[in-house]
Every structure is written in structure tokens, then in C-alpha cells.
Amino acid sequence: MHIEVLGTLAVSVNGISVTPTAPKARQVLALLAVRADQVVPVDSLVEELWDTDPPRSARTTIQTYVLHLRELITTALESSAEGEKRTAKDVLMTLPGGYLLHSGDGTSDVHEFERLAGLGYRAMDAGDFAGAARYLCEALTLWSGPALVDIQAGKQLETETRRLEETRLCALDQRIEAELRLGQHRSLLAELTVLVRRYPTHETLCGQYMLALHRSGRRGEALDAYQRLRATLVRSMGLEPSAWLRKLQRSILLTGSDGGRAARDEHHGVPLSTVC
Template identity: 85%
Template sequence: MHIGILGTLAVSVNGVSITPTAPKARQVLALLAVHADQVVPVDALIEELWDAGPPRSARTTVQTYVLQLRELITTALESSAEGQAATAKDVLMTLPGGYLLHSGDGTSDIRDFERLSEAGYRAMEAGDFAEAARYLREALALWSGPALVDVQAGRQLETEIKRLEETRLCALDQRIEAELRLGQHRSLLAELTVLIRRYPTHETLCGQYMLALHRSGRRGEALDAYQRLRNTLVRSKGLEPSAWLRKLQRSILSAGENGNQAMPAEERKAVRLSTAC
């Protein structure tokens, strides 16, 4: 089995897609796929499909969607040239309280992303920034768009999608930090310009953008970036920037006043701490 979540939903058995086209059946498969090899309670599936207003036939309807998925799985299993001992019920299992999608020895882009990200974080902790950047780039390359972008998401999936987006942003923060530590500030500017427009209140990305601009001799633009973020935070949330970002701004100001582009060690440490996930 292959499970693809980080973009469009793509689940296949023996290379044959078992992803249904019907919206609610897709929701059921998506929730099972996100929690592959774990029991998904029937109540969670009902909440996903109907939120707080399920019909009286909700449990029966969920069973119908499971049967539809098993039909697709059966077709995929039968397509194999080799004899298959497994049945659809072995792949999509009924267990006390719910259902479990058994991935076996298959692949999952979520698991690959988590494995590569963890390797990148370990390399960061060890001070091997080149390896960290490599692992984290590989992890982020698994994303082809927002998670489950083609699935109508209910409450359960919305929570999972937000969680996955946070893990992606964490990996992105750490990859950029690694590349900044490698002196790649100029090559990061175009990407960071796009990112701060996409995430206008994300302080870590703003700090990294400010640092990249400052190191590229663009001190005024770095200070402008800070002011834009501050204005946005005050206007939208009634908040001032975090202490570490204010410290970074003061450091850039003082470096310019002293005619020095270097970042004091204390301020570099503040930026590194801000990117810890």
C-alpha cells in the first residue's frame, strides 16, 4: 500500500488506486489514511462526516462507505499477478469500536516526512548544518501542496491538516536556519520574500528574512520588514513582536550605527532559539 496525504489524497494497493471520487467516501478514507495502522473510532468518523448533526442512519451510512472502500480494495488485490492471501477485510479491518487501515509494509509520505525531518533535527542539534539542510529539503520536497487539498474536510480532518501544516512550517524554519548558518543568505531572499507575504505574522520567518537582508547589506529593508510585521501584529492581534525579534531589530540598528554588518553573538543565539521546534 502507498498512502499519499501531503498534497492530494492518493491511496493505492498493488499500484491500483483505491481512492474514491465520492466526497464523503473520500473523507472516510482520508481519516483512516491519516491514522493508518491505528483504530479510528466510528464516532470520530461520524463527527468528521456530519459534525454535530448526524442523521439517525449515521452508523449504517459509515458502514456503507466502508463497504465501498473494501470493494475498491478487492479490485486492487485481484489485479495482482501473484496470488493474494489477504482480503479487503485484512486491509480495512473492523475492530472493536472502529476501523483500521492496515498499511503493512507499504509506504506513506507522512512517515517519510517525519523520518527525514527527525534526521534533520538531529543533525541540527549536532551542528551538522549541511546534513540538516539536506534532510529537511528532502522532507519538504514530499509536499506537493497543502495536505489533503482535494478532500472536503470536517472537524477531525481540519485538526489533522492544521497539525501537519505546523510540522511542515517547523521543518521549513529549521531548514532555513541551517542554510543561514551555512551563509546562504542571498540565495534565501527570494524564497523568504514569498514566505513572509504568505505568513505575515510569522515572527520566525520575519526574523530570518531580516537577518538575510542585513547580511546582504540591505539594512533599511530589514528594518522595514520588522516594522511591517509589528504593524500587522498590533492591528490584527493587539500584540507587540516577541522579545527576541525586538532584540534582533535593535542589533541591526546598532550594527548599522557602528558601520558593522556583523551580528553580536547574543543576538545570533536569540534567532537560533526562535527557530527551535
């Protein structure tokens, strides 16, 4: 089985798609896929499909969707030239309280992303910034768009997609941190310009943008970036920037316009990346 959720939903068995076209059946498969190899309670499926107002037939309807998914899986299993010993019930299992999508020896883009990101984080901890950047870049290329972008999400999937987005952002800011450590500030400017507009209250990205600007000799723009973030935080949340970002701003204020040594030293003393 091959599972992709980091973008559009795609689930296949023996290279044959088992992704249905009906919206609610797709929701069921999406929740099973994003929690592959874990039991998904029936109550979670009910909430995903109907929130707090399920019909009386909710559980029966879910059984119907599961039967439809098993029909697709059966067709895919029967296509195997070697003859599959598994049945659809071995792949989409009924267990006490819910259902489990068994990936077997298959692949999952989420699992691969987590594996590569983990290697990247360990490389960062070891001071291997080139290795960290390489692993984290490879992990991020697995994303083709927002998670489950083609699925009409209910509460359960909204929670899962938010969780996945946080893991993506964590890997992203660690990759940028690694590349800053490697002195790639100028090549990061275009990407960071887009990111700080997309995430206007994300302090880590703002700090990285400030540092990249300052090291590129654009001290005034770095300070402007701080003021924009501060204004956004105060207006939208009633909060001031955190202590480490204020410290970085003060460091830039106290240095010249050449992106000099003081700001570089300040960077190594301030955690520009969130704890992932």
C-alpha cells in the same frame, strides 16, 4: 499499500488506486489514511461527515462507505500476479469502536516526511547544518501542495491538516535556519520574501528574513520588515513582537549597513527557530 496525503489524496494497493470518487467516501478514506495504523473511532467519522447534526442512519451509512472501500481493495488485491493472501478486511480492519487502515509493509508520505525531518532535526542539534539542510529539503519535497487539498474537510480532517501544516512549517524554518548558518542569505531572499507575505504574523520567518536582508547589505529593508510585522501583530492580535525578535531588531539598529559581525553574533545568541 501506498498512501499520499501531503497534497492530493492517493491510496493504492498493488499499484492500483483504491481512492473513491464520491466526496463522503473520500473523506472517510482520507481520515483513515492520515491516521493509518491507528483506530479511527466511528464517532470521529460521524463528526467528520456530519459535524453535530448526523442523520439517524449515520453509522449504517459509514458501514456502506467502508464496504465500498473494501470492494476497491478486493479488486486491487485480486490483481496481484503472485496471489494475495490478505483480504480487504485485513487491510481495512474492523476493530472495537472503529476502523483501522493497515499499511503493512507499504509506504506513507507522512511517515517518510517525519523520518527525514527527524534526521534533519538531529543533524541541526549536532551542528551538521549541511546535513540538516539536505534532509529537511528532501522532506519538504514530499509536499505537492496543502495536505488533502482535494478533500472537503470536516472538523476531524481540519484538525489533521492544521497539525500537518505545523509540522511542515517547523521543517521549513529549520531548513532556512540551517541554510542561514551556512551563509546562504542571498539565495534565501526570494523565498523568504514570499513566505513573510504568506505568513504575516510568523515571527521566526520574519526574523530569518530580517537577518538575510541585513547580511545582504539591506539594513533599512530589514528594519522595515520588523515594523511591518509589529504593526500587523498590534493591529490583529494586540501583541508586541517577542523579546528575541526585538533583540534582533536592536542589534541591526546598532550595526552598520554591511550586515556586519554584530548581527551575526546576535543571531547565534537568539533562537531564530521555533521549538519543533
